[in-house]
Amino acid sequence: MNPIKIFLKTFFSKSAIDKIKLESIYNISLNGINGKPINLSEFKGNFILFVNVASKCGFTSQYKGLQELYDLHKNKLIIIGLPCNQFGNQEPGDSKAIESFCELNYGVTFLISEKIKVKGSQAHPLYKWLTNGNKNGYRNSTVKWNFQKYLVSPKGELIDYFNSTTKPNSKRITKHLK
Numbered sequence: 380m381n382p383i384k385i386f387l388k389t390f391f392s393k394s395a396i397d398k399i400k401l402e403s404i405y406n407i408s409l410n411g412i413n414g415k416p417i418n419l420s421e422f423k424g425n426f427i428l429f430v431n432v433a434s435k436c437g438f439t440s441q442y443k444g445l446q447e448l449y450d451l452h453k454n455k456l457i458i459i460g461l462p463c464n465q466f467g468n469q470e471p472g473d474s475k476a477i478e479s480f481c482e483l484n485y486g487v488t489f490l491i492s493e494k495i496k497v498k499g500s501q502a503h504p505l506y507k508w509l510t511n512g513n514k515n516g517y518r519n520s521t522v523k524w525n526f527q528k529y530l531v532s533p534k535g536e537l538i539d540y541f542n543s544t545t546k547p548n549s550k551r552i553t554k555h556l557k
Contacts, residue, residue: 383500394422396412400504401516407505412462412474412491422457426538426556427531428547429495429509431522433469434480438526442485443529444547449489458489459504466525490555497522509537530555 387487403426405420419427430445442460449458462477464470471481474493481487495503500523502510509529512518517537528541530552545551 381473383390388502390394402508404505404508404515404531404537407508409459409503410493412493413476414474417459417490417492424533425534426452426456426533428456428552429505429529429531430458430460430547431525431527432491433462433463433466433525434472435469436521436525437468438524438543441547442481442487445489446485446487448547448553453489458515458557460487460489460491461497461503462494463525464493464494465496465498469525483515494511525557 388515405423409417409419411417418467422455428448430441433439445458445460449456453469460481462470470477470537471548477494478491481491481527487509496508497503497506498510506522510520511521515537517539520540525542528545528547530538539551541551543547
């Protein structure tokens, strides 16, 4: 159970807790790289790994590990790559170029979103949720570089986040997928 929920149960009555509603990740709108909506509520009951990606980054080879992780756990894990050009202009391409790059170079079959912002005042609502403890019920974080990963539980709770150097198949991530 996350720390905020433990705190609430310790110091507040059930009726007071019921009035305090954390925002649900399942209410956030997101578009795929093809422009079609990705309905996060369709993934209830699965883990979701969100990764801000870039095609011209030193960590770009992690696409291979992400695809391997997805192939191994796709019965219970959804991976969504979120192209972002906020770190060193390392994702300059348009949707077609990004999609083609992912398919041709890494055989990506997991979801890729349209290009978004992951930090600053124009951050996508998904990243406002992922990085704000008041919204996600877990803790605050800052997206420091490309290929930072956020893992959400089958119940829609933020489990943890992992920096760019954490490989997709790291035990720090996979231990949660059991």
